[in-house]
Amino acid sequence: MTRTTGSKGENTLMALRAAGLERLYKQGFDGMTLRELAADVGMQAGSLYNHFTNKQDFLFMLMQHVMSDLISASELKLEKAPNPRQALLAYVECHVTFHSERRKEVQVSTTELRSLTPENYRIIIAMRDAYENQLLTILHNGNAEKYWANSDPKIATKLILGMMTSVGMWYRSDGPVALDGIVKIYQSMIENLLSDDIDTAKITVQK
Amino acid sequence: MTRTTGSKGENTLMALRAAGLERLYKQGFDGMTLRELAADVGMQAGSLYNHFTNKQDFLFMLMQHVMSDLISASELKLEKAPNPRQALLAYVECHVTFHSERRKEVQVSTTELRSLTPENYRIIIAMRDAYENQLLTILHNGNAEKYWANSDPKIATKLILGMMTSVGMWYRSDGPVALDGIVKIYQSMIENLLSDDIDTAKITVQK
DNA sequence: CCTACCGATCGGTAGG
DNA sequence: CCTACCGATCGGTAGG
Structure with missing residues (x-):
């Protein structure tokens, strides 16, 4: 009995992910049933409970999947960058492309952060921080x-991520x-924006 | 019988708005009860039904209130601007300040667009478009x-609004x-970002 | 503004 | 993967 591509179970899981994403995007976690x-x-x-343990777990799986893809996509590009400027350009391309092509998944992943269990929340936030630190390092x-x-x-x-992320909107x-x-x-x-000459010494710093 | 500031009914309505905003921010429209x-x-x-007709109406009131405040805040500043540059600076100040000070209201107003009735959705979107057009005109x-x-x-x-709006995040x-x-x-x-010299003639335009 | 209640529906489980 | 069902809870209404 030869195994071709994917069992039946894998196909249903993929269908569930696709349908669930659409539901989460349009109705939110509490709005979808x-x-x-x-x-x-x-x-x-x-x-459904043959494919995940409960509703919360389903959301978490989906968000973890997106964040993992996002991080590995940029890591792959950054490895090849010979200098900070090329790294910046690669990161921007990567981020804008990802946030355009997979805008629904990204939007769900930020909007439904509040629907996560405290433990799950910490995990996703840690992944997001790791991703943002890539840009900070650059x-x-x-x-x-x-x-x-x-x-x-x-x-x-923060400003750059904000303007890039909004592309999905x-x-x-x-x-x-x-x-x-x-x-x-x-x-x-x-690149224009980065060549600023504002004197931050003059900016009020709160004690 | 002299009338001082606000009747009992007005106070409860204000309390409802404050509490409702917090609930909407933390739990979303479908998540709050x-x-x-x-x-x-x-x-x-x-x-509660002495203060609004139903849950949908409560959300709509709150969103309409925020958008109205946002639009009038920038209009007030833009009237006094002597030239486009001053108008830009005023608009930026106004937007960033509003989106910082009232970040929860703003976030609810974008996240819960999907929870609005089609008719209510149209009204809020029209207000948002009017606001965005102020910047486009500048x-x-x-x-x-x-x-x-x-x-x-x-x-x-779009890019500028994106980077400014994200300040609330x-x-x-x-x-x-x-x-x-x-x-x-x-x-x-x-201002740095606006002095671009990219040749858009070279950018692929889809037919 | 309250008590009391309605029909509808939800996430999740038992036992095949 | 299905049938049948559970307790809990929801938005909203009637009638004071």
């Missing part, structure tokens, strides 16, 4: 090696500009 | 009057940098 999800893949509600290195002179890399990291693959065009615009604007 | 909300202000669930005017040369004001509007009033410092950083970076 397991009966709807079951109907989406043509089964009864009780049978900005630090670029400062050290004089590729740019940014006064506050921590804040710059408005970019549509059937829109007027192709994705590689969007990527170029982001790369250009972020 | 009217029984919890009632308990927050010390009444029974059934009594960018257009700045281009026309040579304050800066931005190749794609529509996309720039990480800024905390008890953090290391004061709010006016954050505003200055945003203003500086956005």
